[in-house]
């Protein structure tokens with residue numbers, strides 16, 4: 001038997017039939033017409049946002065829509081956050097349906113000219129990733145007769161300790177190295193762009209409050225140093241994010257209140273050049289991961305060499321991350337349940353596998369579950385972020401999973 005992660009707090013005390021947004025999982029499957037499917041509970045997202053607001057000092061909260069760009073979810077989140085962060089013109093178009101362009105920022109290396117045109121025409125902020133990108137943006141702005149809004153994305157000389165995905169403190173395709181950032185700010189100002197400040201993103205999926213606190217303090221110091229070097233105060237410093245969620249056994253949830261208290265202190269004593277600066281944090285998974293449940297139905301149960309395989313109708317083509325193939329070094333089990341038997345004692349050790357012809361398609365590896373039968377619904381939690389949109393949905397030609405948002 002191998003351990004699995006803990007159920008998110010909204011589900012942990014449930015017993016009997018799993019309910020999502022107050023409705024039994026079976027009911028959602030009937031509504032969707034078929035499985036597999038994702039259900040996203042917006043009430044859970046709203047609770048995370050409320051917790052963030054209560055814990056943090058007066059800063060802006062941006063949602064990084066790459067975590068889950070489902071249109072109904074976006075529409076529900078947009079009024080609850082101050083900005084949206086996008087990473088392509090496709091995401092920009094989705095974001096602009098629900099939020100004014102002035103509160104949208106566009107990050108990502110390799111923005112094509114047509115993407116720069118879309119962002120500059122709309123008036124979204126480009127988080128400029130290189131001097132070359134800035135030059136192209138100026139040329140496009142001139143041609144269009146629009147002043148580009150630009151923040152300088154800095155490749156920080158700090159890393160977010162313990163993060164699942166480090167994006168600072170090393171050579172990087174993201175942002176310009178800190179040593180060149182002030183020069184780029186001066187160039188942007190000299191060219192007449194609308195300079196929005198700095199975007200400094202050091203990493204993702206960190207559960208250690210101490211590491212986030214340390215990184216935020218270093219980020220504020222870096223922004224102040226760059227502002228001094230450029231002799232100009234930034235209107236906004238986006239401090240990045242990196243708030244992680246507990247996917248696996250032994251993971252402890254991030255102490256957001258501790259992060260908030262430390263950030264309040266750091267901002268209260270910030271260098272004078274940042275006195276009038278606004279600050280933002282941009283989060284993806286921390287807002288939405290725990291709000292999503294992937295429901296998949298048991299098609300077959302088979303034995304092989306003493307092991308039991310529960311074969312379900314969904315797999316890594318919809319929920320790549322749960323199979324351990326989306327950026328994790330060691331495969332570990334997401335929390336999994338038999339939807340009809342929440343809270344029942346485990347009676348057997350099984351591996352939950354999808355229908356794809358690859359040994360990678362394993363959603364649960366030797367997990368302990370209560371009795372499970374053909375036709376049962378299996379629930380895989382922590383499915384609200386980097387699920388449907390971060391999985392190889394075309395692989396092997398199975399139909400896409402349905403996605404339903406509840407609580408709106």
Ligand SMILES: Cc1ncc(COP(=O)(O)O)c(C=O)c1O
Nearest residue numbers: 064067201204205242283284285
């Ligand atoms: C620039 C940027 N912002 C936000 C995010 C969202 O990260 P997470 O979903 O871990 O909060 C990422 C993730 O890679 C990112 O690169």
